[in-house]
Amino acid sequence: FQDNLDKAESYLARFRNDGVSNHIDGQSVPAASGKTFETISPVDQSKLADVAHGGAEDIDRAAKAAKAAFGAWRDMEGGERKKILHKVADAIEARAEEIALVECMDTGQAFRFMSKAALRGAANFRFFADRAPSARDGQSLKAPGQINITTRTPIGPVGLITPWNTPFMLSTWKIAPALAAGCTIVHKPAEFSPLTARLLVEIAEDAGLPKGVWNTVNGFGEDAGKALTEHPHIKAIGFVGESRTGQMILGQGAATLKRVHFELGGKNPVVVFADADLDRAADAALFMIYSLNGERCTSSSRLLIEDSVHDEFVAKLAERAARIKVGHPLDPATVIGPLIHPSHEEKVRSYFDIAQEEGATIATGGEKITDGDLANGCYVRPTLFTNARASMRIAQEEIFGPVLTAIPFADETEALELANGVDYGLAGYVWTHDMTRALRFTEKMDAGMIWVNSQNVRHLPAPFGGMKDSGIGRDGGDYSFEFYMETKNIALAT
Numbered sequence: 070f071q072d073n074l075d076k077a078e079s080y081l082a083r084f085r086n087d088g089v090s091n092h093i094d095g096q097s098v099p100a101a102s103g104k105t106f107e108t109i110s111p112v113d114q115s116k117l118a119d120v121a122h123g124g125a126e127d128i129d130r131a132a133k134a135a136k137a138a139f140g141a142w143r144d145m146e147g148g149e150r151k152k153i154l155h156k157v158a159d160a161i162e163a164r165a166e167e168i169a170l171v172e173c174m175d176t177g178q179a180f181r182f183m184s185k186a187a188l189r190g191a192a193n194f195r196f197f198a199d200r201a202p203s204a205r206d207g208q209s210l211k212a213p214g215q216i217n218i219t220t221r222t223p224i225g226p227v228g229l230i231t232p233w234n235t236p237f238m239l240s241t242w243k244i245a246p247a248l249a250a251g252c253t254i255v256h257k258p259a260e261f262s263p264l265t266a267r268l269l270v271e272i273a274e275d276a277g278l279p280k281g282v283w284n285t286v287n288g289f290g291e292d293a294g295k296a297l298t299e300h301p302h303i304k305a306i307g308f309v310g311e312s313r314t315g316q317m318i319l320g321q322g323a324a325t326l327k328r329v330h331f332e333l334g335g336k337n338p339v340v341v342f343a344d345a346d347l348d349r350a351a352d353a354a355l356f357m358i359y360s361l362n363g364e365r366c367t368s369s370s371r372l373l374i375e376d377s378v379h380d381e382f383v384a385k386l387a388e389r390a391a392r393i394k395v396g397h398p399l400d401p402a403t404v405i406g407p408l409i410h411p412s413h414e415e416k417v418r419s420y421f422d423i424a425q426e427e428g429a430t431i432a433t434g435g436e437k438i439t440d441g442d443l444a445n446g447c448y449v450r451p452t453l454f455t456n457a458r459a460s461m462r463i464a465q466e467e468i469f470g471p472v473l474t475a476i477p478f479a480d481e482t483e484a485l486e487l488a489n490g491v492d493y494g495l496a497g498y499v500w501t502h503d504m505t506r507a508l509r510f511t512e513k514m515d516a517g518m519i520w521v522n523s524q525n526v527r528h529l530p531a532p533f534g535g536m537k538d539s540g541i542g543r544d545g546g547d548y549s550f551e552f553y554m555e556t557k558n559i560a561l562a563t
């Protein structure tokens with residue numbers, strides 16, 4: 070633990086001293102206005118750095134740089150882009166410890182998860198690097214008197230707007246396919262967690278990415294974010310964040326007819342039937358809500374559990390949740406660290422009151438930690454609500470913390486009604502040994518991604534994304550290229 074603390078402090082020193090600048094056309098630059106904002110650590114609410122407070126002028130410069138760099142990057146052989154993106158992955162691996170420690174202090178995520186998330190970032194680059202040479206491949210279709218040749222070409226400079234949850238890994242998930250496709254980018258990281266986005270662009274240019282291909286502008290949604298979505302040079306917006314922000318971005322991008330790709334909120338159910346392997350299901354349910362502080366879009370925040378096993382299952386969960394270690398994110402024993410920011414902590418805590426007002430039971434947790442070493446940080450206890458009904462706000466709204474709401478069901482019909490009875494449709498988890506039921510049930514579930522008898526295990530070529538209020542479009546493998554590229558058909562008369 071002490072070793073992690075010492076190393077983190079040495080990695081943070083540059084940010085404490087020099088702040089976090091924007092990165093435009095290969096240059097590290099302050100905001101055009103000269104303004105900065107503070108980023109704090111949720112560990113103790115102390116200031117970590119002054120961050121460039123970008124706005125419309127900075128976005129304009131970044132978009133122009135991305136436009137100027139587009140032609141050469143688009144025309145570079147796919148094999149060359151592949152080499153550069155592999156070098157980015159190598160450099161991420163070489164600096165994985167630094168990335169993980171900085172991210173833990175900036176976001177409050179536990180080191181045990183962040184050390185893996187940094188490596189996942191490298192894996193995202195490798196995966197898309199390998200696909201860069203074939204990104205443009207199309208098909209040929211023979212028709213009477215005609216051959217159709219279909220190809221793809223990168224859409225142009227794109228804007229990528231990312232949230233504060235696992236920001237490093239998520240940024241790589243959006244940026245790597247855009248670059249592999251041949252697009253140039255302007256990245257607007259989340260204002261609560263700007264540090265590792267700064268490391269990432271620096272790593273990429275050190276690895277040989279040409280200047281102007283990747284530009285990063287820090288700032289808030291209402292100024293830098295909005296300007297990016299409205300900029301005429303920016304052809305598409307890849308956005309990860311809240312559903313209501315997605316609604317705003319759709320409106321903002323209308324005048325310039327922006328193509329959008331949205332990965333939004335969720336209220337994902339884990340549906341446990343009585344015939345399931347209940348021990349495995351309990352492990353997975355605990356992992357999917359209490360790891361990563363519950364600040365994860367695919368977290369299973371609703372437990373739908375068959376009546377006959379309900380009492381035993383939730384009693385076991387409550388008992389195990391109460392034993393989960395909440396602590397400093399750099400302590401290797403910690404599972405749950407502090408929530409991202411005092412304002413988010415307040416939102417999560419408000420649901421402890423709402424649960425009681427609505428008449429649910431707090432089986433465990435439901436409080437902030439106010440004593441000892443953790444008193445100054447944004448720490449809440451892992452929480453389980455029972456005796457909940459589907460109509461309650463705790464069963465409908467995305468809380469985005471280590472908070473699980475359990476609801477019993479009588480049969481498959483009711484389970485499906487509950488599972489689908491929310492505005493969201495991102496992910497779902499189903500536990501049963503009856504595979505016919507699993508197929509029948511998942512076929513009717515409103516979710517873009519469903520795991521049967523498993524927690525969230527990602528396969529990078531598989532489609533990632535949600536339906537209903539959880540998103541528009543899919544990422545992963547070729548699905549990402551569909552978004553970042555235009556499809557062109559050439560018909561030759563024969």
Ligand code: NAD
Binds near residue numbers: 290294295331335540
């Ligand atoms: P948020 O929507 O508040 O912010 C996300 C980003 O959008 C930030 O960079 C912010 O500055 C920017 N933004 C805000 N207003 C904007 C505007 N008007 N125009 C342009 N940009 C704007 O989300 P958050 O609180 O940072 O992140 C948490 C949310 O992200 C949760 O709802 C979570 O479910 C969701 N999420 C979804 C996925 C997924 O894959 N579906 C993955 C991770 C997170």
